Amino acid sequence: MKWTDLSENWCPVARTLSVVGDRWTLLILRDCFLGLSRFDQFIESSGMTRHILAERLRRLVEAGILERKAYSKAPVRYDYVLTERGQELAPALMTLRDWGKKNMPVRRATSG
Amino acid sequence: MKWTDLSENWCPVARTLSVVGDRWTLLILRDCFLGLSRFDQFIESSGMTRHILAERLRRLVEAGILERKAYSKAPVRYDYVLTERGQELAPALMTLRDWGKKNMPVRRATSG
């Protein structure tokens, strides 16, 4: 079974994951909530490849979670901004953040 | 960059995703919250392959999110149950569920 098939699943968690349930998509959205909006900003911030980023942005725009807006023509350049539907993912990002803060502390070189 | 490298990321969202940020893991956890606990139950419920399920369960146990408990020896059989750390993912699952309910309604064959 392909994960995109989950979009019609009976379970709303599964349907949500059919859009954002991969390795990088939620990281892009995190960046959006942090105020980033451009291709190269996402690249620098997240560490994913251009290839994958382009694909994920396309999916997110298709899903109505991001909107692609030209902020300059000649040369044409784009911003990716959260739609209202995208904004509504904020609580999900926050619960994931809280869990990570509590349960995935950053190991640091402690003592010798 | 590999996604498992995210476990040491400065961002707690990224660290969380290094454990649960793939196509299937959160679906396994959903099943756990629904009361399922056995290999073949997960298979039937989620539609993922045995191959992937085995791999994900291993990761989840390693991450301390699930615990593998023998419920029978001779023949030895296992239950996978949420640890406390795993239980704490409930709010995340709920926010994803809520978003899906609102923003990913199931299309049904409407009208003729």
Add this chain to the structure above:
DNA sequence: CAGGTAAGTTTTGTTTTGGAACTATGGCAA
């Protein structure tokens, strides 16, 4: 014309995944 920027696309080789078959251990029952 050379170099720089932004937003991608293409190419190539490696990993992960999907799907199906196979293995291991033991119960049960004919």
Add this chain to the structure above:
DNA sequence: TTGCCATAGTTCCAAAACAAAACTTACCTG
């Protein structure tokens, strides 16, 4: 004591996804 069933995986192979790096397009600057 052989055959069938159940649970919990593992193995194999082909297909898809991914990583890394180079290339492309469109324009601007010097």
